[in-house]
Amino acid sequence: xxxxxxxxxxxxxxxxxxxxxxxxxxxxxxxxxxxxxxxxxxxxxxxxxxxxxxxxxxxxxxxxxxxxxxxxxxxxxxxxxxxxxxxxxxxxxxxxxxxxxxxxxxxxxxxxxxxxxxxxxxxxxxxxxxxxxxxxxxxxxxxxxxxxxxxxxxxxxxxxxxxxxxxxxxxxxxxxxxxxxxxxxxxxxxxxxxxxxxxxxxxxxxxxxxxxxxxxxxxxxxxxxxxxxxxxxxxxxxxxxxxxxxxxxxxxxxxxxxxxxxxxxxxxxxxxxxxxxxxxxxxxxxxxxxxxxxxxxxxxxxxxxxxxxxxxxxxxxxxxxxxxxxxxxxxxxxxxxxxxxxxxxxxxxxxxxxxxxxxxxxxxxxxxxxxxxxxxxxxxxxxxxxxxxxxxxxxxxxxxxxxxxxxxxxx
Amino acid sequence: xxxxxxxxxxxxxxxxxxxxxxxxxxxxxxxxxxxxxxxxxxxxxxxxxxxxxxxxxxxxxxxxxxxxxxxxxxxxxxxxxxxxxxxxxxxxxxxxxxxxxxxxxxxxxxxxxxxxxxxxxxxxxxxxxxxxxxxxxxxxxxxxxxxxxxxxxxxxxxxxxxxxxxxxxxxxxxxxxxxxxxxxxxxxxxxxxxxxxxxxxxxxxxxxxxxxxxxxxxxxxxxxxxxxxxxxxxxxxxxxxxxxxxxxxxxxxxxxxxxxxxxxxxxxxxxxxxxxxxxxxxxxxxxxxxxxxxxxxxxxxxxxxxxxxxxxxxxxxxxxxxxxxxxxxxxxxxxxxxxxxxxxxxxxxxxxxxx
Numbered sequence: 044x045x046x047x048x049x050x051x052x053x054x055x056x057x058x059x060x061x062x063x064x065x066x067x068x069x070x071x072x073x074x075x076x077x078x079x080x081x082x083x084x085x086x087x088x089x090x091x092x093x094x095x096x097x098x099x100x101x102x103x104x105x106x107x108x109x110x111x112x113x114x115x116x117x118x119x120x121x122x123x124x125x126x127x128x129x130x131x132x133x134x135x136x137x138x139x140x141x142x143x144x145x146x147x148x149x150x151x152x153x154x155x156x157x158x159x160x161x162x163x164x165x166x167x168x169x170x171x172x173x174x175x176x177x178x179x180x181x182x183x184x185x186x187x188x189x190x191x192x193x194x195x196x197x198x199x200x201x202x203x204x205x206x207x208x209x210x211x212x213x214x215x216x217x218x219x220x221x222x223x224x225x226x227x228x229x230x231x232x233x234x235x236x237x238x239x240x241x242x243x244x245x246x247x248x249x250x251x252x253x254x255x256x257x258x259x260x261x262x263x264x265x266x267x268x269x270x271x272x273x274x275x276x277x278x279x280x281x282x283x284x285x286x287x288x289x290x291x292x293x294x295x296x297x298x299x300x301x302x303x304x305x306x307x308x309x310x311x312x313x314x315x316x317x318x319x320x321x322x323x324x325x326x327x328x329x330x331x332x333x334x335x336x337x338x339x340x341x342x343x344x345x346x347x348x349x350x351x352x353x354x355x356x357x358x359x360x361x362x363x364x365x366x367x368x369x370x371x372x373x374x375x376x377x378x379x380x381x382x383x384x385x386x387x388x389x390x391x392x393x394x395x396x397x398x399x400x401x402x403x404x405x406x407x408x409x410x411x412x413x414x415x416x417x418x419x420x421x422x423x424x425x426x427x428x429x430x431x432x433x434x435x436x437x438x439x440x441x442x443x444x445x446x447x448x449x450x451x452x453x454x
Numbered sequence: 455x456x457x458x459x460x461x462x463x464x465x466x467x468x469x470x471x472x473x474x475x476x477x478x479x480x481x482x483x484x485x486x487x488x489x490x491x492x493x494x495x496x497x498x499x500x501x502x503x504x505x506x507x508x509x510x511x512x513x514x515x516x517x518x519x520x521x522x523x524x525x526x527x528x529x530x531x532x533x534x535x536x537x538x539x540x541x542x543x544x545x546x547x548x549x550x551x552x553x554x555x556x557x558x559x560x561x562x563x564x565x566x567x568x569x570x571x572x573x574x575x576x577x578x579x580x581x582x583x584x585x586x587x588x589x590x591x592x593x594x595x596x597x598x599x600x601x602x603x604x605x606x607x608x609x610x611x612x613x614x615x616x617x618x619x620x621x622x623x624x625x626x627x628x629x630x631x632x633x634x635x636x637x638x639x640x641x642x643x644x645x646x647x648x649x650x651x652x653x654x655x656x657x658x659x660x661x662x663x664x665x666x667x668x669x670x671x672x673x674x675x676x677x678x679x680x681x682x683x684x685x686x687x688x689x690x691x692x693x694x695x696x697x698x699x700x701x702x703x704x705x706x707x708x709x710x711x712x713x714x715x716x717x718x719x720x721x722x723x724x725x726x727x728x729x730x731x732x733x734x735x736x737x738x739x740x741x742x743x744x745x746x747x748x749x750x751x752x753x754x755x756x757x758x759x760x761x762x763x764x765x766x767x768x769x770x771x772x773x774x775x776x777x778x779x780x781x782x783x784x785x786x787x788x789x790x791x792x793x794x795x796x797x798x799x800x801x802x803x804x805x806x807x808x809x
Contacts, residue, residue, distance in 0.1 A: 079769040091762065116748075117769030122709045123508050126702070127745060130629065134501035146708035149613045153703030157627055169611060218601070218708070222610040347762065 069112040070105075070374075070382060072097070072366055073132025075143040080120030082273055084303045084355075086143070090115060091349040092359025093141070095335050096367070102338055106371050109380035113363075118143070122150050133158060138373075138387045139366050145220045148172070148181065155180040160384035161369070161391055165362055166191075166297045166322050170223055171450035173414035175392070180384070182391050182413045184365050184406065185322035188270070189443045190417025191296050192224030194320065196231045197438030198294055198421050199266045206235040212264035214254060214279060216271045217243040224270065224296075230442050240264070248275030255282040270296040277307035280314050291316035294421065301354035302429075311427040318432065320419045323361040324402040325353050325429045331360060331399050354429075357402055364399050365391075365406075404435040417443065473648055495633050504629045505745060510636040511698050512737035514643045516721040517730065518690020523719070524728035525651055526683035527663030528577045532589040533691045534714035535596035536573075538707055540566040540692025542606050545614040545705035555619035555700060562696035563689045569596065570688020571681045578677055581666075593712055600707045613706040616699055632701060639697060640734075643690060647730050650686070659683055663728070724780055726790025735791040743779060747772045 074093055077086035097113045105111055114135055116128035125147040132140055140155070140162040142148045148168035155162045156179060163182045164172065170187035172178040186194065200206045213228055215221035225241060232239040240262055242254040248271060258264050267288070269279055276299030283290060295304075300319030308314050332350065339346045349356050372390035373382050394408045394415065406415030417437040422429035464470045474480045495503065519533050544562030547553040553561070573592035577585050600607050608614040619626045619635065626635050650656045658679045661669035670676050699705040717740060725736020751771060755764040787794040 076765075076769070078766060079773055087766065090765065094762065094765065115765055117772070119769070119773070121713075122702075122706075123512075123741065124744065127505060127508060130501045130504035134499060146706050149611075149704050149706045150702040150709065153615065153618075169613075171611075219610060219612040219706075225610060 069110045070370055070380060071132075071135050071137045072111060072113045072370075073129070073135070073137035073140040074113050074115045075125060075128050075141060075147065076115050076117045077120045077143055078117050080118070082120060082144075082298075084273070084301070085298070086117070088301075088303070088349050088352040088355030089359040089362070091347055092356035093363040094359075095338075095347065095350075096331070096360045096363035099331075099335055099338050100363075100367050106367060107374040107378060107380065109374065111367065111370070118147070120144055122146050126150060129154065133160065138382045138384050139163070139369065141362055141366065142168075145169075152178060152181060158384065159388070161388040163362065163366065165358065165365075167220065171447060173412060173417075174447050174451050175409065175411045175413040177451050178413070179410075180388060182408070184391070184408065184413070184415055185361075185404075186297070186320075186417040186419045186437070187414055187443075188220065188223040188296070189227045189446055190414065190437055191270075191320055191419060192227040192268070193231065193439035193443050194417070194419045194421075194437060195268045195294050195296070196228065196235070197436070198318070198320075198433065199268070200235065202292075203265060206237040209237045209265040210262060211237050211239050212258045212262060212267045213239060213241045214251070214258065214267055214269045214271070215241065215243060216248050216275060217245045218272075220272070221270055227439075227442055227446055228268070230445070231439060234439075234442070244271065244275060244279075248273060249278050251275070251278060251282055255279065255288070256286055259283070259286040259288040265292070267293045268296075269293055269299055271299045274307070275299070276304040280304070280308035280317060284308075284313055289316060290314060291318065291423070294318040294320065296320055297322055297419070300422075302352045303355075305424060311424060314424045315426075317424045319422050319424070319429065321354065321422055322404065322419055323354075323358045324420070325357060325422055325431075327353055329357070329400050329402045331364070331402055332357075335360075361399070361403050364403055365394065365397075368394055368397050473645075490637060491634075495630060500629045503633045505742065507629060507632050507636050507701065509738050509741045510633075510640045511694060511701060512718075512721060512741050513640050513734045514697065515691055515694035515718050516725065516733040516737045517643050517647045518687045518694065519718050520722045520725075520727065520729070520733040521647060521650065521659070521690065522683050522687035524722055524726075524732075525656065525663060526659040526680065526687075527666075528574070528680060528683060529582065529586045529719075530574075530589045530684070530687070531586050531712070531715050531719065532570075532573055532593040532596070533687075533718050534710045534712060535593040536566045536570050536688040536691035537695030537698065537714065538600055538705075538710035539569045539596060539688075540695035541699040541705040541710065542600055542614065542707075543692070544696040545616050545699055546606065546608070548616045549608070549614055555621065559693060559696045563692040566692020566695065567685040567689040570691065571685040573688075574681050574684025577680050577684065590712075593715055597707065597711065607707065612708075613704050615704050618703065619700045626700075636697060636701070639693070643693075644730060644734070647733075651730070655679070655682065660728075720780070724783060724790055726792030729790070729792040731795065732790050732792030735795065739783075739791060744772055744776055747775050747779075 076090045077083060094113060097111050101110050114132060116131060118124035118128050129151055140160055142151055142162045142164050145167050148164040151162060161180050161182055163184050165185035168183060170189040172181040172183055173187055203209055228239055242258060244251045244254060258267060271279055276295060283293060297320050300321060305311055305314045336346045369387050369390035372393045373386035374380055377386055391408055392410045394406055396405050397403060398405050404418035408415040418435040420435055421433045423432050474483060522528050522530050540562035543565040544558040547561050548558045573589055576588035580588060601612055626632060658674045661674055662679055666676060721736035721740045722733055724739050726732025748768060751768045755768060759767055
């Protein structure tokens with residue numbers, strides 16, 4: 044017993060010592076991360092990209108002379124941990140929060156508005172949040188699932204040379220995020236006159252033999268639009284390959300489109316022809332990435348291994364760059380650097396034509412449009428790498444806008 | 455005061471029925487009440503209150519699950535789903551019919567109780583692992599239903615935004631206000647459970663847990679009490695779901711998935727099955743441990759690794775440590791933190807003597 048009490052006392056002591064001390068005068072950014080949870084494959088690549096860009100900005104003297112401090116908290120994709128992370132960021136004085144996870148952005152929507160801190164949800168979360176009037180403090184800053192759906196249909200249209208009478212299959216992860224684009228796809232099916240059939244993959248999404256067989260041999264789809272997460276994109280590639288469906292007739296949404304998915308599916312040769320949608324530029328040929336490599340070289344270190352996973356790493360850089368750009372705009376208005384969430388919100392709403400040498404799409408974020416245009420690029424797996432097929436584009440803006448408006452009316 | 459513990463010297467029914475027969479226990483409870491209501495909210499930063507709030511929500515759910523698993527001996531892996539039933543019921547009533555919080559809360563709880571009782575029906579024929587699988591099926595069916603029936607879920611996104619709760623014209627928004635709001639429910643749930651388990655109903659639960667055939671022979675209606683246990687426990691779960699919904703401002707089905715059910719089971723097993731204090735200990739332990747570990751890692755991780763490595767290591771090591779510490783605590787005391795606390799207490803009660 045006595046020994047146990049000593050152990051307990053030691054534990055309390057450790058906990059006491061571990062509490063953080065002191066505030067600072069840097070500009071603080073909160074970053075939620077998922078290096079261990081359900082979408083772990085994203086977090087381990089995206090977050091280093093984020094930090095590298097912040098470090099790059101700091102090595103050049105920060106923003107208007109003010110250093111940036113990004114506090115990362117891993118939440119294992121669990122909502123309570125995400126809430127705790129948010130409160131911690133708020134306590135540390137964060138002026139912008141990089142939220143990670145669809146349930147998290149839902150859970151934080153009201154808090155962010157009450158506390159007047161902008162939060163970003165690039166490529167996930169509620170598509171309705173593109174409406175800056177209804178959600179003043181949420182910034183999707185990348186194509187939402189509605190825009191991705193519209194862009195996918197446009198891409199298919201160009202590939203097939205018209206959609207009239209064609210058969211499209213929508214293969215999706217059966218959760219709210221997976222179902223979100225269905226409304227847009229149905230509207231487009233009526234508009235363009237193609238046939239649409241949806242194929243749900245129940246969580247955890249690693250079993251889709253029946254759906255794929257149906258797509259390939261019974262329904263005989265002309266094109267497949269896939270919207271899957273985590274491990275399931277690689278399974279879909281494998282299964283489609285197995286039943287002999289041509290992968291060049293598959294286009295995947297942004298979360299099934301990374302190097303990790305291709306490698307897990309059995310390598311680049313297996314996935315030859317697979318089309319992927321991206322909201323950040325892919326590849327190593329961007330000036331900003333060269334600068335990061337230079338920065339590491341100056342410190343006498345090798346650039347991090349994560350840089351090789353250009354899809355997620357570049358998304359991390361994009362997220363950081365947009366945060367920094369918003370802060371830069373805010374500092375322009377308030378050179379003393381004592382920013383509030385509101386200042387950064389206004390900073391976001393001034394972002395326009397910022398491209399970072401092609402890594403970031405030419406977004407135009409306004410106080411009403413927090414998505415910035417819903418731009419994507421499509422790449423194809425060709426000869427062991429992703430080859431660009433289209434430039435930045437968006438499509439069917441009227442249909443997407445109609446859905447955003449309808450969502451606003453409902454509540 | 456200490457020597458009064460000897461013997462049964464009660465001279466009135468009131469003394470016999472007191473929740474805390476010992477003066478020292480009454481003082482402790484009073485001191486804790488003063489601490490929680492008077493000191494904590496006025497000294498701690500809002501961030502720490504937000505953690506206490508998460509603990510409060512977890513504690514109510516853990517108490518409810520303990521009634522079922524700890525006191526009645528019926529296992530349930532479906533409590534996450536029962537919470538979502540409460541959450542979506544309350545959210546629908548609050549948004550579609552504009553019901554105020556105080557009306558939506560009991561409706562959510564009652565709906566969860568009804569669904570819980572239905573899911574509990576297999577418990578009349580099966581026990582143990584078989585029942586676990588049956589309730590797991592309940593969890594999956596409820597999850598699927600909420601996910602796919604847009605009448606319940608309010609759209610394909612399966613999330614309903616609810617307004618902040620309002621009581622007596624006061625809107626509860628900040629963590630500070632939430633703290634009092636949630637603490638009141640923790641007190642209600644704790645006192646309710648303490649009294650429930652020593653009532654006729656509670657003793658019937660315990661009899662069923664210890665030996666259900668013997669319980670039936672001495673005249674306990676197994677059918678009624680097993681389903682009652684499911685209903686009461688699910689009511690707690692439903693209330694937890696409603697509170698969580700109002701705390702976040704949104705009902706979202708992804709917050710009530712199977713891993714939530716597992717987390718709550720972990721809480722009561724670590725805290726101690728069949729004990730009220732254990733449920734609260736468990737809720738504190740499971741909620742707080744990851745946070746404490748992270749602070750420890752942030753403070754000391756830099757001594758061993760580079761900054762980039764620390765970022766990668768912290769979350770992974772945290773998971774390992776979390777699992778490891780659970781094993782350590784369970785090996786030290788298989789009956790949970792509550793038993794550990796009682797051992798410590800009895801050690802000091804007779805101190806400096808050994809026994």
